Amino acid sequence: MPNLEEFRQQTRAWLEESCPASMRNPINSDKDQCWGGRNWVFESDEQRLWLECMAERGWTAPQWPKEYGGGGLSREEAKILKQEMARITARRPLESFGIDMLGPALLKFASEEQKQRYIPEIIRGEIRWCQGYSEPNAGSDLASLQMRAEDKGDHYLVNGSKVWTSYADKSDWIFCLVRTDFDAPKHKGISFLLFDMTSPGVSTNPIKLISGKSPFCETVCENVKVPKENLVGELNKGWDIAKYLLTHEREMIGGFGLSRAGTKTLGQMAVSAIGVADGRLAERGIRTDIADFEIDEMAFALTIERVVDEAKAGQGTGAASSLLKLYGTELNKDRNELLMSIGGSEALAWESEGGETQAQHWLRSKGNSIEGGTSEIQLNIIAKRILGMPG
Amino acid sequence: MALVLNEEQQMLRDSAKSFIQESSPVGALRKLRDSGEEWSPELWSGMAEMGWTGIAIPEDFGGLEFGYVGAGIVLEECGRTLAASPLLSSSFVCASLLEAVGNEAQKESLLAAIAGGETVFTLALCEGDRFDPTRIATTAAADGDTYVLNGSKKHVLDGDLANTFIVVARLTGDADSEDGLGLFLVDRDTEGLSVSTTLNADNRRVGNLDFESVRVAANAVIGKPGANGAALARALDIGAALSAAELLGVAQESFERTLDYLKDRKQFGVPVASFQALQHRAAQLFCELELCKSCVLKALQAIDQDSPDRSTLVSMAKAKVAKTSKLAVNEAVQMHAGIGMTDEFDIGFFMKRSAAACQEYGDYYFHSDRFAELGGY
Numbered sequence A: 001m002p003n004l005e006e007f008r009q010q011t012r013a014w015l016e017e018s019c020p021a022s023m024r025n026p027i028n029s030d031k032d033q034c035w036g037g038r039n040w041v042f043e044s045d046e047q048r049l050w051l052e053c054m055a056e057r058g059w060t061a062p063q064w065p066k067e068y069g070g071g072g073l074s075r076e077e078a079k080i081l082k083q084e085m086a087r088i089t090a091r092r093p094l095e096s097f098g099i100d101m102l103g104p105a106l107l108k109f110a111s112e113e114q115k116q117r118y119i120p121e122i123i124r125g126e127i128r129w130c131q132g133y134s135e136p137n138a139g140s141d142l143a144s145l146q147m148r149a150e151d152k153g154d155h156y157l158v159n160g161s162k163v164w165t166s167y168a169d170k171s172d173w174i175f176c177l178v179r180t181d182f183d184a185p186k187h188k189g190i191s192f193l194l195f196d197m198t199s200p201g202v203s204t205n206p207i208k209l210i211s212g213k214s215p216f217c218e219t220v221c222e223n224v225k226v227p228k229e230n231l232v233g234e235l236n237k238g239w240d241i242a243k244y245l246l247t248h249e250r251e252m253i254g255g256f257g258l259s260r261a262g263t264k265t266l267g268q269m270a271v272s273a274i275g276v277a278d279g280r281l282a283e284r285g286i287r288t289d290i291a292d293f294e295i296d297e298m299a300f301a302l303t304i305e306r307v308v309d310e311a312k313a314g315q316g317t318g319a320a321s322s323l324l325k326l327y328g329t330e331l332n333k334d335r336n337e338l339l340m341s342i343g344g345s346e347a348l349a350w351e352s353e354g355g356e357t358q359a360q361h362w363l364r365s366k367g368n369s370i371e372g373g374t375s376e377i378q379l380n381i382i383a384k385r386i387l388g389m390p391g
Numbered sequence B: 001m002a003l004v005l006n007e008e009q010q011m012l013r014d015s016a017k018s019f020i021q022e023s024s025p026v027g028a029l030r031k032l033r034d035s036g037e038e039w040s041p042e043l044w045s046g047m048a049e050m051g052w053t054g055i056a057i058p059e060d061f062g063g064l065e066f067g068y069v070g071a072g073i074v075l076e077e078c079g080r081t082l083a084a085s086p087l088l089s090s091s092f093v094c095a096s097l098l099e100a101v102g103n104e105a106q107k108e109s110l111l112a113a114i115a116g117g118e119t120v121f122t123l124a125l126c127e128g129d130r131f132d133p134t135r136i137a138t139t140a141a142a143d144g145d146t147y148v149l150n151g152s153k154k155h156v157l158d159g160d161l162a163n164t165f166i167v168v169a170r171l172t173g174d175a176d177s178e179d180g181l182g183l184f185l186v187d188r189d190t191e192g193l194s195v196s197t198t199l200n201a202d203n204r205r206v207g208n209l210d211f212e213s214v215r216v217a218a219n220a221v222i223g224k225p226g227a228n229g230a231a232l233a234r235a236l237d238i239g240a241a242l243s244a245a246e247l248l249g250v251a252q253e254s255f256e257r258t259l260d261y262l263k264d265r266k267q268f269g270v271p272v273a274s275f276q277a278l279q280h281r282a283a284q285l286f287c288e289l290e291l292c293k294s295c296v297l298k299a300l301q302a303i304d305q306d307s308p309d310r311s312t313l314v315s316m317a318k319a320k321v322a323k324t325s326k327l328a329v330n331e332a333v334q335m336h337a338g339i340g341m342t343d344e345f346d347i348g349f350f351m352k353r354s355a356a357a358c359q360e361y362g363d364y365y366f367h368s369d370r371f372a373e374l375g376g377y
């Protein structure tokens, strides 16, 4: 095993030197998170610089193979990188569905040419991807999707609509589930297609959320021509890719359950907002709920650690992604409910100078247990796949 | 440190599992209860032969020096079959105190006897009905180089078996002060000490002790009277973390038995496990138990490594496991329904043991309160 302590020292020194000061500040608004892509306007030179120097080492995707521009790190090294970034409260240099969802699926299912083409630009944050899975009549029952792609010899002709497509209006490309066999059983006629959002016939309409923001869209395809080389994996075998990608999406969303390094704990926030009486938080009911939450949060973080360590030691329990998705998203909702309680009437404010309000965060968090498969669907998966319950 | 069992620890778990399933399955508890007994001396000698009585004791004093992660592995397996023994109070909690503050002579003789299972020690700490390690009114008055104890203790674990009590008594300060406590070795048959026992719902006996001018010789004082706070705190953390480990075994086993039953039991022409209302509750409980496993291992590692946030991690673990175990045994009885309510069926034993183990070394409320306090709120 390479010398991990040495790796830690080098990483620490490099991060100290390379991570710009402003990239160590807490995230306050959407613009603080860099999503990259053709149309991204960097918030600051430092944001650009941080992305560039991390991407150059492949550290936007630390464990991906070096041959495609990834970091080539082992699990142990990636864990150290994460710890060292947390130590200086460094922001993630790139938020990306390409990294969290599409990339792992491409690495497993795509052809060599496709990997060479798409992966390096994901790592460098040059292309922003969105996810075309859900449709108006295919939510939890995703496999019933109806968007069709017809074989026209040298291309597929795509027609239909997707809905709840996060950031479709800001994305450069989409990875999309389409029906390519109209007679086969529903899981067996689905294919996995990639296409450019600027292709003629693609349009997006933003949908406003209860939080007042419009991060997601309706995406309509009318006679969109997609080159045949953009099919990933085999025709009609897209469902396996779709499911594999979902496990990665779930792990990403589950990570919302963790509080960001360097931020105050709920207990500390409550002490400043509510005050102390007899050496304890003055509002005793909230105190108990905060303790419950913080215990679960700590236990959850430890469970993520344990799952990773067990996988490393070859003792994996498997199917952990549903557990992490379920628990992490419910925790994030609890956290936001508590923040609303701690803030009291003050937390209801709807307008603020720059950044999002607590009320907006709170409302947005409700989507966590819906996106990527609802909590009920995760419970179904755990009951059936892990616990072996029938029906 | 990786949050997994290493190879040695996995081997320990396998051997602990097969020993305990063989020599003390749940049926053994039923037999004991039906014949009016609470524990089995044969099981205890078997445990001593396995080295469990010395698992956390340094090799120099006749132990295996396997650490508290090892002790937790053993207790978790005992939790699965509800096997009763004084491992926790004698071999783990009292031994840790003697190791930390005992003098060389005490360590030589007493630790070796504990490691060999030849004698049983227990801690006589609490005086009320809730775990409260500073509410100590029992007094120790110096008289030359001896001490005289007066007061009483309640709910002393393994109070029926212990040959010797480590008594926590107050030298100075008021009843709630953390300082001014001394540790005294008092043999069961010492003049002035009267011991009665109470049988609890889980078929274990706890002791009620009364001290009337009990004289303690100089060589029966452990550590420096008034200055044992850190060692006592650590011993109680060991108790809480290990009781969480045992409770995890109780909860996990009752969950697995319930899951098997749901797959077996048919109503409306199908296994009841096919009903989504039950599937979701089972899946939720599965997740909680997964979190508990992580908490318990982390807390025990924190003790072995002398981590600065040991107490926070221990309170996290005990609070989380106590809450989850309560859910697990309640779901178990509800999902077994009629048969779950019968004495003839074993699942009720899990509910009774869970309730008792939840109280040992601090219940959910004690530990969630301490967790908040340590978190500064």
Ligand SMILES: Cc1cc2nc3c(=O)[nH]c(=O)nc-3n(C[C@H](O)[C@H](O)[C@H](O)COP(=O)(O)OP(=O)(O)OC[C@H]3O[C@@H](n4cnc5c(N)ncnc54)[C@H](O)[C@@H]3O)c2cc1C
Binding pocket: A130, A131, A132, A133, A134, A135, A138, A139, A140, A141, A163, A164, A165, A166, A167, A216, A367, A368, A370, A371, A372, A373, A374, A375, A376, A377, A380
């Ligand atoms: C913020 C946000 C972002 C999103 N981003 C994207 C995106 O980028 N790309 C994309 O493709 N999709 C996206 N989605 C869509 C998301 O994946 C779907 O909303 C989700 O899968 C649920 O589908 P649905 O909304 O149609 O609900 P439905 O499936 O209609 O569910 C309604 C209710 O029924 C329950 N239910 C359904 N089936 C079962 C069952 N078998 N057992 C028990 N209960 C059941 C559900 O849990 C839910 O409570 C996003 C959603 C949100 C909220």
